[in-house]
Amino acid sequence: MDIFVVRNPGLMTSIQDLGRFGFLDSGVPPSGALDSFACRIANLLVGNPEDLAVLEITVVGPILEAVAEAEIAITGAEMGATLNGIPIPSWQTVRVKRGDELRIPRAERGCRAYLAVNGGFDVPVLMGSRSTFVRAGFGGLEGRFLKKQDVLKKGDCAVSGRVRSLPSKFIPEYPAKVVLRAIPGPQDDSFTNAMDLFFAATYDVTAQSDRMGCRLHGPVLEHDKDAPKSIVTEPTVPGNVQVPADGQPIILLVEQTTGGYSKIATVISTDIPQIAQLMPKHTVSFECVTLEAAHLLYRDRERILNEIRGHLRY
Amino acid sequence: MSANLYLRVRFRLNGDRAILVDCGEGIDPAVNEKVLTLTSLLKQNPPAGVEAVIPAYRCFAVVYNPLLTEPKTLEKAIRALEDRPSEAARADAKVVWIPVCYGGDFGPDITAVCAHTGLNEDDIIAIHSFGTYPIYMIGFTPGFCYLGGMDKRLQTPRRETPRTVIPAGSVGIAEAQTGIYPIESPGGWQIIGRTPLRLFAPEKTEPFLYRAGDSIRFKPISPEEFRRLQEKEPF
Numbered sequence: 001m002d003i004f005v006v007r008n009p010g011l012m013t014s015i016q017d018l019g020r021f022g023f024l025d026s027g028v029p030p031s032g033a034l035d036s037f038a039c040r041i042a043n044l045l046v047g048n049p050e051d052l053a054v055l056e057i058t059v060v061g062p063i064l065e066a067v068a069e070a071e072i073a074i075t076g077a078e079m080g081a082t083l084n085g086i087p088i089p090s091w092q093t094v095r096v097k098r099g100d101e102l103r104i105p106r107a108e109r110g111c112r113a114y115l116a117v118n119g120g121f122d123v124p125v126l127m128g129s130r131s132t133f134v135r136a137g138f139g140g141l142e143g144r145f146l147k148k149q150d151v152l153k154k155g156d157c158a159v160s161g162r163v164r165s166l167p168s169k170f171i172p173e174y175p176a177k178v179v180l181r182a183i184p185g186p187q188d189d190s191f192t193n194a195m196d197l198f199f200a201a202t203y204d205v206t207a208q209s210d211r212m213g214c215r216l217h218g219p220v221l222e223h224d225k226d227a228p229k230s231i232v233t234e235p236t237v238p239g240n241v242q243v244p245a246d247g248q249p250i251i252l253l254v255e256q257t258t259g260g261y262s263k264i265a266t267v268i269s270t271d272i273p274q275i276a277q278l279m280p281k282h283t284v285s286f287e288c289v290t291l292e293a294a295h296l297l298y299r300d301r302e303r304i305l306n307e308i309r310g311h312l313r314y
Numbered sequence: 315m316s317a318n319l320y321l322r323v324r325f326r327l328n329g330d331r332a333i334l335v336d337c338g339e340g341i342d343p344a345v346n347e348k349v350l351t352l353t354s355l356l357k358q359n360p361p362a363g364v365e366a367v368i369p370a371y372r373c374f375a376v377v378y379n380p381l382l383t384e385p386k387t388l389e390k391a392i393r394a395l396e397d398r399p400s401e402a403a404r405a406d407a408k409v410v411w412i413p414v415c416y417g418g419d420f421g422p423d424i425t426a427v428c429a430h431t432g433l434n435e436d437d438i439i440a441i442h443s444f445g446t447y448p449i450y451m452i453g454f455t456p457g458f459c460y461l462g463g464m465d466k467r468l469q470t471p472r473r474e475t476p477r478t479v480i481p482a483g484s485v486g487i488a489e490a491q492t493g494i495y496p497i498e499s500p501g502g503w504q505i506i507g508r509t510p511l512r513l514f515a516p517e518k519t520e521p522f523l524y525r526a527g528d529s530i531r532f533k534p535i536s537p538e539e540f541r542r543l544q545e546k547e548p549f
Binding site: 137 | 326330334341370381455498499526
């Protein structure tokens with residue numbers, strides 16, 4: 001059923017779910033919500049399974065007119081959302097009715113907000129996902145960002161009337177300085193001299209960052225003298241910190257499956273959502289962790305998610 | 315045996331959710347053959363917790379769920395496969411014929427390839443469509459094949475100025491490689507022809523005509539044949 005008419009699309013608003021994983025070996029990147037935590041919580045707040053499609057809203061948000069009754073939740077970056085001009089809370093269920101105007105102005109803290117609707121945004125499932133991949137022009141709404149006058153549909157789902165909210169202790173802070181934990185490699189042996197610098201330096205996030213990669217600027221990371229500047233093309237994963245010839249690192253995100261640049265280290269999975277919330281001029285530094293430590297943190301995050309699931313379901 | 319092939323595969327960490335398994339050095343058919351054999355065996359019987367297996371030229375990635383398994387367990391499973399090599403692993407590899415209309419508007423750079431190689435257009439078409447091109451790996455964009463096997467006589471450098479838009483289906487040459495653009499994208503390859511086939515159909519259960527390990531052959535067609543085939547399945 002129709003749920004919103006897009007009055008203003010915002011800067012880069014797209015439909016995403018938790019990603020597309022069945023065709024990585026055919027060059028089809030995962031796509032999906034960059035901040036998977038915020039996407040999961042938005043869905044849980046409206047009673048959805050965590051992997052339904054949401055709107056990913058980057059820096060400047062849309063103006064949407066509701067054309068039916070629904071329950072929504074906004075999570076992720078704080079963007080000063082209003083309903084008919086009245087501020088509405090994030091990380092909480094909000095009821096909308098026909099004729100309401102939802103405005104999501106601009107990121108005040110964090111970079112990406114997520115809007116979920118009960119029943120999920122309804123677009124065709126392609127290769128197991130509703131996520132948009134704009135560069136290849138498929139998925140989501142016609143493979144593109146939203147535009148003016150688009151009509152968004154949602155899955156059928158009765159309005160429950162339940163208001164859920166995420167306890168404040170679980171709400172992330174999105175600071176302007178973050179420390180990302182990373183495991184050295186897979187090309188750590190090409191950077192034996194630069195490794196100490198990498199884990200000591202502070203990098204600025206640049207405005208060239210996007211869903212393909214978070215591009216950093218700071219101290220130049222030199223390849224070892226005898227190390228090759230490029231490698232035989234191999235599979236990449238989100239979190240790989242790629243170092244091109246200019247020595248400025250790029251944290252690869254969700255729109256790439258292979259690459260020919262050396263990777264000095266790889267950010268652990270649980271820290272990827274923090275990268276999604278970085279704005280230009282925010283700063284990043286890296287902390288070296290072992291695989292065992294990363295897996296402990298992974299299990300820890302799963303335990304926290306389970307606690308939240310229990311809290312929001314009942 | 316190729317000197318590039320490792321006697322035993324080597325393992326590297328790729329973050330906390332994937333390992334890379336190296337089968338040898340460089341771009342070498344024997345090394346890639348081992349990559350494709352092991353990935354095929356792993357896909358037939360994936361160990362618990364494996365979410366994806368992604369072959370590349372000289373290595374492959376195994377993506378796993380850390381709640382269900384860990385690299386040590388996966389390494390043991392892969393070592394066991396390596397010790398029992400299976401000839402049948404690649405039995406499903408196929409040859410995929412791609413019809414191509416060479417030259418003209420579909421292959422605007424064929425003249426540049428003529429100028430560089432000293433061959434005429436008919437020679438280029440004959441040589442290019444004679445070869446069988448193994449798909450070593452797929453990446454860069456959905457369905458973009460890294461192909462081996464191009465005849466050295468066709469080697470031509472990339473365009474000095476890359477094009478901002480190359481139409482889907484374009485067939486090109488860059489240095490010692492040939493390839494097809496499955497979707498419209500920017501690129502610097504010398505475009506010598508175009509296929510009317512739709513190489514990426516995201517709405518289908520099988521969105522691609524080929525996978526890594528298959529081989530590609532090109533069949534020259536006329537502009538009329540191009541239009542006829544394109545009408546059969548419009549983009």
